[in-house]
Amino acid sequence: xxxxxxWQQILLHLFNVTLLFAVLxxxxxxxxxxxxxxxxxxxxxxxxxxxRKLADADAVKKEQEEKQVRFDEEMAGVRSKIEAEARDSAExxxxxxxxxxxxxxxxxxxxxxxxxxxxxQEASAQISEMxxxxxxxxxxxxxxxxxxxxxxxxKGAKTDE
Amino acid sequence: xxxxxxxxxxxxxxxxxCVFLVGSFIVKxxxxxxxxxxxxRNEVLHETAKISLFGIKDVNxxxxxxxxxxxxxxxFAVIVRIFVIPRFRYVPGKFxxxxxxxxxxxxxxxxxxxxxxxxxxxxxxxxAGAYIFIGTIFELFGFQAVTTSGMSxxxxxxxxxxxxxxxxxxxxYLIILSGGITSxxxxxxxxxxxxFSLPISMSFRLFGALLSGALVTELVYYYVGLSYVLPxxxxxxxxxxxxxxxxxxLTMLTALFYGEVSEKPAPxxxxxxASV
Numbered sequence: 001x002x003x004x005x006x007w008q009q010i011l012l013h014l015f016n017v018t019l020l021f022a023v024l025x026x027x028x029x030x031x032x033x034x035x036x037x038x039x040x041x042x043x044x045x046x047x048x049x050x051x052r053k054l055a056d057a058d059a060v061k062k063e064q065e066e067k068q069v070r071f072d073e074e075m076a077g078v079r080s081k082i083e084a085e086a087r088d089s090a091e092x093x094x095x096x097x098x099x100x101x102x103x104x105x106x107x108x109x110x111x112x113x114x115x116x117x118x119x120x121q122e123a124s125a126q127i128s129e130m131x132x133x134x135x136x137x138x139x140x141x142x143x144x145x146x147x148x149x150x151x152x153x154x155k156g157a158k159t160d161e
Numbered sequence: 162x163x164x165x166x167x168x169x170x171x172x173x174x175x176x177x178x179c180v181f182l183v184g185s186f187i188v189k190x191x192x193x194x195x196x197x198x199x200x201x202r203n204e205v206l207h208e209t210a211k212i213s214l215f216g217i218k219d220v221n222x223x224x225x226x227x228x229x230x231x232x233x234x235x236x237f238a239v240i241v242r243i244f245v246i247p248r249f250r251y252v253p254g255k256f257x258x259x260x261x262x263x264x265x266x267x268x269x270x271x272x273x274x275x276x277x278x279x280x281x282x283x284x285x286x287x288x289a290g291a292y293i294f295i296g297t298i299f300e301l302f303g304f305q306a307v308t309t310s311g312m313s314x315x316x317x318x319x320x321x322x323x324x325x326x327x328x329x330x331x332x333x334y335l336i337i338l339s340g341g342i343t344s345x346x347x348x349x350x351x352x353x354x355x356x357f358s359l360p361i362s363m364s365f366r367l368f369g370a371l372l373s374g375a376l377v378t379e380l381v382y383y384y385v386g387l388s389y390v391l392p393x394x395x396x397x398x399x400x401x402x403x404x405x406x407x408x409x410x411l412t413m414l415t416a417l418f419y420g421e422v423s424e425k426p427a428p429x430x431x432x433x434x435a436s437v
Contacts (some may be wrong), residue, residue, distance in 0.1 A: 004207055006324055013227055013319075013324055013328035024284075028287075032260055036261055144331065
């Protein structure tokens with residue numbers, strides 16, 4: 001054969017290469033590739049797990065936010081209710097106090113009126129008593145004076161005689 | 162390293178270089194008995210430098226190199242499989258990273274060139290790349306073998322033997338053909354056969370590239386005057402570079418053609434007749 005080409009040697013080379021292929025495939029290529037695949041699957045799984053956890057955390061966060069919103073709404077409702085009740089109660093208390101005050105005022109007014117009337121009555125009684133006394137006095141004074149002047153004049157006339 | 166130790170190392174190296182230089186002039190080169198023409202012809206054709214294969218047949222040194230390379234790679238693979246791979250960690254060390262990168266490079270190349278069918282292709286180009294790269298570097302070590310005529314020869318790269326190169330070229334073509342058949346049946350065969358020159362071009366590209374390296378190295382070593390300093394560049398650097406280039410070229414070509422012939426044809430669009 002030209003160029004020293006030898007079919008037998010080509011077949012021997014072929015045998016050698018096939019043997020090498022089998023050795024490299026089973027001892028190096030396949031196990032290393034399997035390991036690399038396993039590792040990438042491991043990291044993918046980790047990534048998926050992280051995404052799942054992130055999604056769960058997001059869901060929990062969303063749920064918490066919704067709960068917070070609901071709670072805020074409930075709290076706002078309760079607050080407004082309590083405020084309304086407090087306002088009503090305060091108004092009622094105020095109204096009661098006003099009524100009470102009015103009552104007290106009325107009672108006081110009545111008492112005062114009564115006292116006034118009583119005082120007036122007493123005063124008028126005293127005044128009239130005093131007036132009577134004064135009149136009596138005046139009368140007595142005028143009568144005694146007259147008697148006195150009469151007696152004095154009578155006395156004078158007697159002396160003249 | 163202290164300054165004193167550096168000077169001692171430097172002096173030891175200088176003495177060794179001088180001893181080897183003097184020794185190379187004293188010892189007669191056996192290559193001088195053969196003319197440069199004969200050496201070159203023997204490198205290409207291996208007409209006289211044959212090695213006996215267990216007494217069964219006289220074969221080219223390239224075949225012995227091929228068996229040696231397979232033996233070395235197998236031993237390495239067995240050691241790695243037993244002692245290294247079971248200790249692989251998710252955060253890789255340097256050696257694990259090197260192995261993963263070697264497998265990953267060819268796997269990515271296969272997936273990139275043939276996204277639809279690449280499992281077998283990835284394994285094949287991994288093997289081909291490792292074989293070409295390690296086989297080419299193998300010639301750097303200059304392992305000696307005894308020829309049938311009793312001469313000592315340095316074992317060459319397996320693919321600098323025409324039979325080894327033809328094997329790789331034709332095997333790559335057969336792999337491409339298998340990809341075509343697996344994916345597209347008879348159409349795939351047609352597509353592959355269309356590139357009928359591929360096995361020849363692949364074989365001779367490999368043979369030419371690796372043989373040229375061997376010839377240049379042989380030429381340099383033939384003359385004593387060129388055997389100083391120059392082999393560092395020619396012998397080591399060129400060998401490393403063309404080991405890388407040839408491994409890349411053959412694997413890339415195989416992956417590209419494999420992807421091309423195994424690609425599923427796009428469904429034909431039905432012609433819509435324009436209504437008048």
